[in-house]
Amino acid sequence: MAEKIKPWYENTFRFAQTNFTEDDPASFDVDFWREQWKKTKAQAVVINGGGIVAYYPSRYLLHYQAQFLNGTDFFAEVAAAAREDGLKVIARMDTNRADSRFLQAYPSWFCKDKQGKYIEAAGRYYSCVNSGYYTEFVPDILREIIERYHPEGFTDNNWKGLDRKTICYCENCQRKFREKYGRELPEKPDWNDETYRIWVRWNYEIRLQIWDYFNEVVQEKGGKDCVWCGMLNADQIEQGNRFVDIKKLLGKSKIVFCDQQGRKANTGMEENAVNGSLLRLASEEGMIVPESMANYVRGRRTFRLSANPKEETRLWMIEGIAGGISPWFHHVGAKGYDRRQYETPVPVFQWHEANEKYLYKRQEVAQVGILWSQENTDFYGRENPKERCELPWIGFTKALTKHRIPFLPIHADDLRKYANRINVLILPDIAILSERQTQSIKEFCEAGGSLVLSGLSGTLSQDGEPLPNPNLWEFLGLRLQKGYQGPTTNDSGNWEKYEAHSYIRISENRHDIFSRFEDTDILAFGGRYCTVESVESLKPIGSYIPPFPIFPPEFSWIREEQKELSLLWAGELAGGGRCVYLAGDFDRCYGKDRLPDHGDLLADVVNWANRDEPLLTVSGPGHLDCKLYRQGEKFILHLVNLTGADPEPGYMQEIIPLGPYTISLQVEDKNITTAFLTVAQQTIPVRRNGNRISFTVENIAMHEMLVLQ
Secondary structure, three states: OOOOOOOHHHOOOOEEEEEOOOOHHHOOOHHHHHHHHHHOOOOEEEEEEEEOOEOOOOOOOOOOEOOOOOOOOHHHHHHHHHHHOOOEEEEEEEOOEEOHHHHHHOHHHEOEOOOOOEOEEOOEEEEOOOOHHHHHHHHHHHHHHHHHHOOOEEEEOOOOOOOOOOOOOOHHHHHHHHHHHOOOOOOOOOOOOHHHHHHHHHHHHHHHHHHHHHHHHHHHHHOOOOEEEEOEOOOHHHHHHOOOOHHHHHOOOOOOOEOOOOOOOOOOOHHHHHHHHHHHHOOOOOOOEEEEEEOEEEOOOEEEEEEOOHHHHHHHHHHHHHOOEEEEEEEEOOOOOOHHHHOOOHHHHHHHHHOHHHHOOOEEEOOEEEEEOHHHHHHOOOOOHHHHHHHHHHHHHHHHHHOOOOEEEEEHHHHHHHHHHOOEEEEOOOOEOOHHHHHHHHHHHHOOOEEEEEOOOOOEOOOOOEOOOOHHHHHHOEEEEEEEEOOOOOOOOOOOOOOOOOEEEEOOOOOHHHHHHOOOOEEEOOOOEEEEEEOOOOEEEEEEEOOOOOOOHHHOOOOOOEEEEEEEEEEEOOOOOEEEEEOEOHHHHHHHHOOHHHHHHHHHHHHHHOOOOOOEEEEOOOOEEEEEEEEOOEEEEEEEEOOOOOOOOOOOOOOOOEOOEEEEEEOOOOOOOEEEEOOOOEEEEOEEEOOEEEEEEOOEOOEEEEEEO
16 A cells, blocks of 8 residues: 655755845846755745735735836746755745735725824834734735645744734724623723733634634645644744734644744743744644744844854754754845855755654653743733743753753643653743643642742732632642742842842751752842742741842841741652742742852752652763653754853854763663764764663764664
8 A cells, every 4th residue: 555645744844945025036046046955955945925025926906016026926936946846835924014005995904003093114004903904815815826826835924913012993903892892992001901801812812713714715725735824933922922822823733833033132042942842842742843043143133134153043953953843044135145144054954854864753851841831921921021931931941951951841731741751840930820730730749740839830810810729839738928029130230239139048957959059058049039838848948138238348248137038948749759949039030140059059959859860961061952852762862062152142153062971861771772973973882880871972063963772
């Protein structure tokens, strides 16, 4: 029997895109780009189609055409070249704005502010998600492109409409909101206003409906394997601001087109591996996640036509691949003013193609899981999601990466799905948990799992209001006496201001968590804290030293200590696991200030909760990110050298080779005898000691991927 042919979204792994500018049709060098596709082993090309700018002669006169199209069919030309080379064609859309001609013809399709003024940006007007623009015009354009060019699918760069700080008061929005809820639209963004919270949830529903409808349109016209995908990413704040429920939309997707082109100012390269894991695990683990990776300058400032340092871009690509992302190079403009960028993706893509068989159909392995929730970011984060939600997440993920502890980012709805893989679960100030999510955490602990939680985790309702008797806290024997106190930030360099000059006093009967800190009795703190008491097994292990003057130095002495106020609690759970509660926001502090002691403390808390029995240990110099997978009888270990990549704004220019590294892995399978280094192209022996194997990698430049078999 002939093998069933897989749909394109299950066997297409490398993507190419030149985001065309309006003047490209007049001077496009198709031969150059065909050679670039060949060099990068690309399997699909993302080609500008329509929406904000059409790159083909549309039958719809209001569909704005590229200024230099001059009656040609540019989309057809590029698509034909891609097809001749055996590549899939993905049509790129951008559908949320139109010009003044369109506005004049269909004024009811565009967004208005409270005063009835149309909302615009860069000379284009925002189309309303509740209008015929989304239900009539865009579907007609999708059908037209399918009829003419038969693309495998579509990706839409900007389909989400206005953000949640900008309320549309057009006639469509007013009428539909009134019909559904019997209310007028909220007067302004205000999280304390119930109507605003209802409006936020309504907008999430609308985006889900758009996603379903656009897919219905393209599959009806293009067949069941023709898919429409709006661009997504793993940034919970950014996605929430545009009403994108990452988890729910992933559940509707056959492939995930990710738009997270480079690292943010306050995160490191490790963010991209986390992106890949988070998106895959929140959908189906084997789903393909191509990520648009910018080859232009993208740091604190952006220069669309200049080449990014190749080391920066390549390392970002490699980190994504280590997290299960499929590479997708992205250039802006085909003119090639700065030709340095075209060589940047080539070695990464060629390595990816050569090792494709090890990069898919595998299961991520880790002993630690870290929980996330879009609802928590929205309704707890509210007007300050970075401070309340993102920084604790960054704090823990950065600490785990720095200390070479593999972890799984797990959506709060998916704990039961992944609970049997992990020993330790982290709640980084996940204040909002549903009853079902709380029950799954309790089940995990009752089965012997360990728990690390911080701040207000599990204490708020779905709307972000305090619960009188938090279920999770009753289970743990904790009681919240008072929520966060103390400074939220200490950005001032003025030594006369010392509000955040506080410390933690390590208890005299030192807990094992502090074994790294045997030569000090105090650790810098500088953050906020919650006041709690414990009626069960959790005991205080570190008390609070309130702020005191920094300057002049003669006055820098401890005035008082609040020994009754503990910043850290630890103990054993009835199910056999361990629990640590961070009353002090060390995770938030590390995410913000990156004080090494805070990162060390977070890692030590997790290791203690795991009973100091790590699945993987990697000894050697520098900053190394470690990702471990199982593929049948093989283990696959990615080691990515991030040494020197931390400083902002993200223009890394030099790879610093380091080594040697001694690696130890707990493996019961006694048949594993060798490790194949896919970058160095050599095989090294594996030593066995009981249920652990060990081996040495002498040198790592940018990265190494080992296949243990």
